[in-house]
Amino acid sequence: MDITQTQSWRQLQALAEQMHSTHLRDLFADDPARAQRYSLELPSFLLDYSKNLIDDGVFVNLLQLAREAEVEPWRDSMFAGASINRTEDRPVLHPALRGSIAAEVRWNGEPVAATVQAELQRLKEFVNLLHNGALTGCTGKPVTDVVNLGVGGSHLGPQMVIEALREYRKGAVDVHFVSNVDGAQLADILQRLNPETTLFLVSSKTFSTAETLTNAQSALGWLGSLASREELLSRHFVAVTASPGRARAFGIEAERIFRFWDWVGGRFSLWSAIGLPVAIAVGFEGFRALLDGAAEMDRHFREAPLEQNAPVLMALTSVWYCTFMGYPAHAVLPYDQALHMLPAYLQQAEMESNGKSTTRNGEEAAYATGPLIWGQLGINGQHAFYQYLHQSPAVVPADFIGSVAAGHELEGHHEILLANLFAQSQALMQGVSREAVMADLRARGLDEAEAAALAPFKVHRGNRPSNTILMKKLCPHSLGALVALYEHKIFVQGVVLQIYSFDQWGVELGKGLASALQPKLGSGDLSEEDASTTRLIEYYRRTVAVTAKAEEAAKAEAATRAEFTG
Missing domain, CATH: 3.40.50.10490 (Glucose-6-phosphate isomerase like protein; domain 1)
Structure with missing residues (x-):
């Protein structure tokens, strides 16, 4: 089956056009229960996905897409030990x-x-x-x-x-x-x-x-x-x-x-x-508790219906943005110093898995697959790249991750941290309209002309989607559940997009080329190499040779000086 020929795929393409002209502010205003309906409470954390650019029509069709892509049979096959990693003829266990x-x-x-x-x-x-x-x-x-x-x-x-x-x-x-x-x-x-x-x-x-x-x-x-x-x-x-x-x-x-x-x-x-x-x-x-937390997420992934399944929902919103809405990147923003390496870890997990352009039938994918994953600690990011998130023409969906309990006993710090987490996702969603900016500038004493001149630079369009994952406490159990959540999200993305997520031939290519080039750094025929690689190796050889001669000369001079002074 070609997933692009399904009714849900075509419907989502049409809905994406409509959603580009819809604002999250309006979705919340039209549905007072939105935050309740588009969130999940699991044993270790709350997943709030209400700040995503989806409505009931998009939600229903994303779930239908998952069913037409046979997410549930693929999931069951994985847990049953079937060889779903078919390019390497292995199970994924x-x-x-x-x-x-x-x-x-x-x-x-x-x-x-x-x-x-x-x-x-x-x-x-x-x-x-x-x-x-x-x-x-x-x-x-x-x-x-x-x-x-x-x-x-x-x-x-x-x-x-x-x-x-x-x-x-x-x-x-x-x-x-x-x-x-x-x-x-x-x-x-x-x-x-x-x-x-x-x-x-x-x-x-x-x-x-x-x-x-x-x-x-x-x-x-x-x-x-x-x-x-x-x-x-x-x-x-x-x-x-x-x-x-x-x-x-x-x-x-x-x-x-x-x-x-x-x-x-x-x-x-x-x-x-x-x-x-x-x-x-x-x-x-502690390691066993980590495994148990992941097992808890495994059970949730296996047993929860798709519409209440956290990995499925996160995967479907990711597919929605990257493949249908045209947003090619995704930011991971932990508001917990302990999770400072999580963006790098998830970058490898997702991009090495779904950074593919060949579908399961061996043909070139006619659509975008996995997004570019990037990010860092949220507080540090606020003083680095959040300007881009807020006011760049590009829209970058994001995951905000924090915990209710602090990992320390210093007073006041954690409340400031969480206030920033909640405020940033709110600001990305709501933005600030020109009317609000003008009213603020007038209140600050600017006249109409001054306010009008400055206002365009202070307008924030908002409408930037995000998930928030709020753990009760960061501990071995909850960390295991969090990591397994992303693992299963990656799996569902691959199934929906009809790619194999568990090989990494691109990694193997680079390794092979490096092994072949390494002996040539010292000497050897470069006639079969491309012009750029040849120039780089020749420059390396020349520089090494010049450096070696300079070192030999310096040693000889030092020896002569020592002999003379002696």
Whole structure:
């Protein structure tokens, strides 16, 4: 089925034309119960989607679009373990990592749920040993610092969660993250650590990621002469991977290898052993609470009717804006310092999933798919890019995220924070009319001509849509529910837009080209490279050569000066 040929698709195209000339102020004025009707109260948070440019006609047709796209059968197939990631012939079973898959589901002969539970038990035992001081380096000193070496999903998720749950830290072991192959990041962290008490987690699904393995080799070199290579790898290294054979070939012992599976996408893997840094930072019980919160959202997604289903509603409004209304970007704006990494995490989760232009039937999509995701902490954004949100010709839908309870005990701060959250979504929705601006300027003492000259610059059109997610409290459980909410939103978007959300061939292309170019930086034939790449490499080679000659000359001069003065 071509989704663009459905009645609901054509109806939504027509409604989009009408909605461009509709203002949110009028929608609220015409329906006093709008905020109540277009909101959902879930156990962990309130979702207010009333400030979206939708009316009952749009709402009904979006729900019909979801049904015509077979969102419910696709959802059921995912939870049943069907191979819905068809370009890679794999199921999509990250909900199994938090206990949301039936016990009878199997993959490659393994009972998925039982296998997951067995690995979770291994994680629990490892974390307990670490917290009890029973895990030591090769000199017998207990581990005090853990460095996670990973990139993409192998670091963004765990780091985001640890930052969000700093209030819930347990134990005395500090967790650090290195993702960049730029040695400056690794060097900066290592200079603050003691080799005798440092443990490295090498987190890589394939255990072939060049950036991660390069950092692992450098970490091994930093440990230096504490012990033999074999002993260093056995006492100071742990692997988290879906390719345990490669981890063993690297030299990591089997009991120090924690497994996840190829049916877990990297950007959905924080619930697996990839979340080991989280379990270390907040304790295994905190990690379990995170999983339970996600499982709660899994149940809601599976059981709630579409019209009361939070991930479905968020997905449909996203499709409405990006595909029908022509708004290609979406901002994520947390009003909680602890969630400062959430925009970056969701950027990867959504854009790597739905940044596609090929439909499931192998044809070019004739419509816009997933939006560009961006954002940062709301308060910081207010003094940076909110000017663009308020008065630019572009319309950027946004998600405002906050919590009722503060994560600290400082008086007055949280009330100011929440007041700003509520005010900004209100201002984006309502705007300020020319008449209101003129009245304000007159009240300030400007005459009619002065007011008329200044007024155009102070008018805010408003009509900028947003969702608000207001958590009761940011804790492991509610954070798990929040992240799972977005995961299922991404899934529904992909189903409605008829794209495969769980492959990432664009990422693989760049990796392959980098591997081929790396040997050519030093020397080699560039005749098959494009002119720009050739020029860049030639400039690199020339600059390196000039720098090397200058360093040699400086060393020679220094040696001559030392000989003369001596």
